[in-house]
Amino acid sequence: MFLKRLTIPLIIVFVLGLLAFVQDYVPHPLAGEFREEMTSWSRIIGGFALFLGAYSLLHMHVTRIRRKTAGWGYSVFVFIGAAFMIVVGLHNEGLGPLQDIEGGTTWFDWGYDNIVVPCGGTIFSILAFFMASAAFRTFRARNLGAALLLIAAVIVMFGRVPISETVGQWVFGSSAVFPKLTDAIMDYPNLAAKRGIMLGISLGAISQSMRILFGIERSYLGGD
């Protein structure tokens, strides 16, 4: 069946991509209206993509429970959590799903404030512990490069904390020594490297977009 083949999607990509490329150079109000229409379409489709993400995860946990794969017991909690939030969200303090509530904390907010925020915030902070243990165990100055990396890291870490100003005052008589050293590292070697990297990446991004436009790159459509 012709519709199944890649030809039409690739034509859409090429035509729409070319229009999207050209409209940037056209100041005419028509180009602005075309851009407004296309971006609002993308926005609407984006809503369905969010739904897709949620569905695939639920599907994954359902299969995990159905197949009793390792740790399936814990997947039950995914449904408990999701069910709690969806029921509370739809019940919406008795106003039903279509009303928005202004001000006041509902059970829906309670779930967010007391489950999502603490868990989300804590997981990242565990990294501080891992970093300290890795600092002692794995961060080795194996070669010149790694040594430079660690030296720059120590200077920057010290310079960006207030204690460096008090130490600077005791040792060098001026509190600005370490912060100025850190600024020098950031403004010169760091700027040079980050600018070089950014130019390299951007050339890669442009050539990637071009390959997508001309259908050279089509893995995102799922090869058949």
Place this chain on the structure above:
Amino acid sequence: MLRAWSLVAVIALPGATQAAPASHPVSAAASSAPASGAVISAPTVPDPASFKAMDKPSDDGSAMRVEWARPAREAEGIAYVVEIAESPNDFKSGKFKSKVVKPSPPDEGDLYRTDISPASDKFFPPPESPPLTAERLKELAAEKVITGGELARAQAIMESMQRAQSKPGDQSRPAAESKPGTQSSPGSASEPSAELPREDKDWFGRLREYVHNRDWLKSFATAENRALTDGQLSRALAALESEYRERNTAGDRAEQDWLHRLMAFLKEKDQSEQKDRIAAINSRTWYVRLAVMKGDKKFYVGEGGQPAIRSARAKANYFNWAKLNNLLFSLIFCAIVFAFIEVAKRRRNLFLRKIAGLEAVDEAIGRSTEMDRPVFFVHGLGGMGDLATIASVNILARVARRTAEHDSRVRVMNVDPIVTAVSQEVVQQAYTEAGRPDAYNPDDVSLVASDQFSYVAAVSGIMVREQPGAIFLLGSFYAESLLLAETGASTGAIQIAGTDAYTQLPFFITTCDYTLIGEELYAASAYLSREPRLLGSLRGQDVGKAFLMIVMIVGSLVLTVAAVFGANLDWLRRIFSAN
């Protein structure tokens, strides 16, 4: 270019009295009686031949451009005044607006250029709704829209406002100074004065908004603008009144909700109509005159005894010339990459330098299969549109091919449903191409979590339980990179990492055996797969890098030397300015 210096008949016209409403703040003070006593020597006036008006290039048709050359001896303390009117005879009747342009320092070139957008509120904006007046209040009372009591209260408030405004020293701002919105809201400039009790101020603001909304809704049921049927209009007016009278039974609230949705829809229509009104005004032919103002006398640039009048029409342009450098760079660079891809299709052995990390890929898979341990492949958090993820999917194809040949398992764990689907297809294809379709187990390529950190905990848990021999961390990573890399290091597996997320590279560099830095990840998929489109684009990108390097070296040296010797090569640098 020797400017022809023609003896200009200097026409000293008494300052045109300003008939236009004094509402626009820029106009030079109307000059009163001719200057007292002291005769002001006539300043030199720009050459009429250089005085031109035209459509502003590269714009959306909202502005016209007026140009004139700097006169030979520009007098001190003068200012240029551009006057704009709808037709030549409007100048005589004084119906024009003006824009003052201060003289610029000599070294900024000798061509003055100013852009005028006729429909902007400094010149001829589309008509705004009239403010609330006493007669309007009486009409409303007659139509029973407001009660007698409300009429009296409103009049009392209006009088106290007049008294407050006429008090000396109270510089109440001119009425039309609020931003060009079509609706004057209670918070806008014509605010009742301070000492009115706050409660009266709020009440009067709500009344004014109520009246304004009524007229605004009615404007959609007139002959030429039929957006609302009579039934809808009366329903809307009823809802508006119920909201103004703050009646909130369930029925009222539903009606008021319907009203708000209606007003939102009409507001959108109103906005697009306003855009058309502005475009219509801008696209008319406008006439301009130029004068040099010294003190408060104007000396017009004249031709044959009369002030010179130029005319122009603002048109929407189809190409923004300021972006020419952007267009050329994009087209030429894309053409180069496209050409190299074609070349790479014919010459597969296009040279590509050795990438240390990749040499170890086969070695890692080999060692892992010797120890009879699975190979782990972690995509990171990127979606299918992410460059690093697409590159890592390409590398996954090769890794899966190798594990299939070594009769071993590759376990792919990721967080994005679409990447999971694509990876499943890629691994399945690799196993079938290696002639072992049965060895492919779909559950090996699975989506293990939905959220970044539950993903890390899941992957770390699986790593510790299944003790892999080789771990590939390729794709886009965020803060969880250290957790993965450290757990991997503790299981003793060979770790090869690669990401374009530069904030995570320090951790990969200090914990993994090999790290592909940024673009090397893209080069890796090209190096491995020898795929013409990747090889070609890498070579094309190298040409782009070479160009950037040359421009940077030559550009900064030349500009530095020029600056040392005082030559102004700013035009050279502006070639690369993005605007």
Place this chain on the structure above:
Amino acid sequence: MPEVEYPSGKKRQAIEMGVLALLAVLFLSVSLYVQNPFAKGADPAKAVGIIVAAGLTLVMYSFLYRDNALFKIAENLYVGVTLGYGAILTWRTALRPDVYMPFFEAPTRAAFMAAVLHRTVPIILGILLVTRISRKHGWLSRYAYAFLIGWGAGVAIPLTTHTFILQQLYSAIAPFQSAAQGATATAFSASWFWDVALPVFGAVLVLIGTIAVLFYFFFSVEHKGAPGMVSKLGVLFLMVSFGASFGYTVMGRVSLLIGRVQFLLFDWLKMPK
């Protein structure tokens, strides 16, 4: 944090259970004592909420000891609640205002027709996108991807050239002395060093560094001999900038830990600020 395998699994299990029970009791008693949610005037929902939040925080930190059952429960609960939160908000912030309301709550026929004109195609494409779930009809989703990624790629080219190449190129070719603009200092004085000499020297260093780093990512020339030297210089610049990123990342993680400690001390244990 590898799993600890001791021979006496059973005995160790018992110790862990005991310690866990003890900690749980300690946690509950401290929380109830400090927060006392049932006291008059106390808002029980908020107090219980803080206890649950503190409990989850401490359970999350148990990951430091090792990956354990309680952590898995908390992690999956977190995944589930985030999922439910996302689903409701996807409805409230995206599907309802963009799909449901324009059609079902259109105030007039004209509004309904405007919605049909501007929203039918994207909604159809959105539904096509969702077919990605099914194996059989998955190919339909290609049309939605073609639209999204086609438009995205087309828009990306001019914007990337503008923002990440031309803007950076414009500031990269600035004459070196412009780095010391407006610095008036007598030659060789201390302020001359900080305001004139260092910035100009820095500008030269930035140029050399940018070229070296760009050359490191040059793949058409074997990095041996002279090119090898330039590439090695590029690596050194890269390493210093990675060091800077490393230092800042440590700073970031420590701040997150401080944020959680502040929550535990001030909100849960109600320590005076």
Place this chain on the structure above:
Amino acid sequence: MAQRQAEMRQFNTVRWTIYILVALVVVLPYVLRLPLPLKFTPSRDVRKLYDRMDSLKPGSHVLLSLDYDAASQAELQPMSRALLEHCFKKGLIPIVMTHWQSGLGLDKQVIDEVANKAKEALGKEVKSGRDYVFLGFKPGYSNLVLNMGENLKGAFDKDYFGQSTGDMPALQGVTSLKDIDMGVDLAAGSDVGMWIAYGSDRFNFPLGAGTTAVQAPDMTPFLDSKQLVGLLGGLRGAADYETLLDMPDGGTTGMLAQSSTHVLVILLIVAANARLLLGRSARKRE
């Protein structure tokens, strides 16, 4: 197997001692209430953003895009609190939105908090729709920004509370991003690059940024090319801004613990590598 167990046990004791050390170093400054006067001067890039915000005249519109969630709350929430306080203090109108759905609850929290505080401190009623606008979240990311660039009220026809943005007094005179007087993006991910390319570079309004410390070094090229008018980097950036506003809050109180922990990590790195160097020279001597 036994050798592996011993190695595992030794590895874990080192790991756990370091964890306890870190915990102590963070908690002690709070428990012991060290009165150490930690004077610190705000950094150059923070001052640039502060001065730019301070130069805006009352009634100007400031777009605040809070692109973060609970994971980066500790670093970025103090920044959004300080920026909102600065807006209300100077009578600016903040227009708050986010690209991160999972951060919506936090954004709502910080707005309510600062609005109530402003009501007490400045004595004037701070009302949604008049003194600030909370647009909330909408999918679309770069397309949403382009959409807002052409027609802000089209992209967000309703604010977070369901009020229509069409006739909001706070949005009077604002039809698109071109009418915005200043933008600030608080980003936990790589959203600043997107805001520059699709937002400020395209619809030319000045853009400042506040990032997690992890992202801060990547912003240097944008600061050098003036594409960013200023930058707050990590909790230190928030503390600097609070000092300039002289409203010490979460950022400032964190600085003591930040200092002590940094010193610990530095000592760990130096100790580990010193051991490595001694080990290597010892081996050289044999």
